[in-house]
Amino acid sequence: MGGPRSERLVAAVLRCYPARWRRRHGDEAAELAALLMRDGTPARAIAWNYLTGAARAQLASPPARRLGAAAGALVVAGGCLGVPLALSASPPAGAASVTRSPAPGPLRGRTRPARRLDQMLRSGCLIGQPAARVRAELRAARASATWHGTGFVTAARADGPAVVSIILNPRRPAGHGQGC
């Protein structure tokens, strides 16, 4: 049976699909997932299957955003399914500084990177348990974030050994409250 948590998981994964797909199939896909969960199909299996479908749908999108979007979908997949994000390696000496570089499309903005990252975590652009862990890490270590034009964010702890790498889904719409 699917509870609210399972429904949230599926809803989060469905957001990885291109907007056009969501307009066409989104409501039905959520309903279908609920029916399958009612029949006993595990929510994680449904979420994983939707996720691979989202990666394929993103790859079928216009080429400019394919790579980042597909990578984003897969990393969000990792987050959904509890696979740890990359939390490893010692930061280079200068990794603690905050730098900004222009980001295309939905990632462009004047907000400071660390605050922007926090906004994105709150708005659900980054999902699952790792997102909560990343947020805690950032607050605990007063970590800094670096933006890259491809939609990658790296947060490096100023005083610790961890470097957190996050790949965002750049196809989420911007400027609508929940946008990325």
Added chain:
Amino acid sequence: MEPDVLRRAGDASVLILTSLADGPKHGYALIQDIKGFAGLELGPGTLYGALDRLERLGLIEALPAEDRRHPYRMTAPGAVALRAHLDSLERVSAVGRLRLRMAGI
């Protein structure tokens, strides 16, 4: 002989077309029907991917939505494609069975 356009379309596409051969169905009904006749539970992501592909190929078409569900039906080219694919499978099946028999397996 009709070309087998489903040769590279994947098993899910063939299963969906086979399911639609007896009338329009929406996603959940397709999954249940395929589970019944093939013993295989299509994942929902796989299902929608195959539906989109088949629709792009003009082998199925979406009917007006019923509530939130979109039923799909097989088009005439879809029926031709399914028949051609099943004929192809039958030829392969016949050769395979013959060769197994000749090998005494």
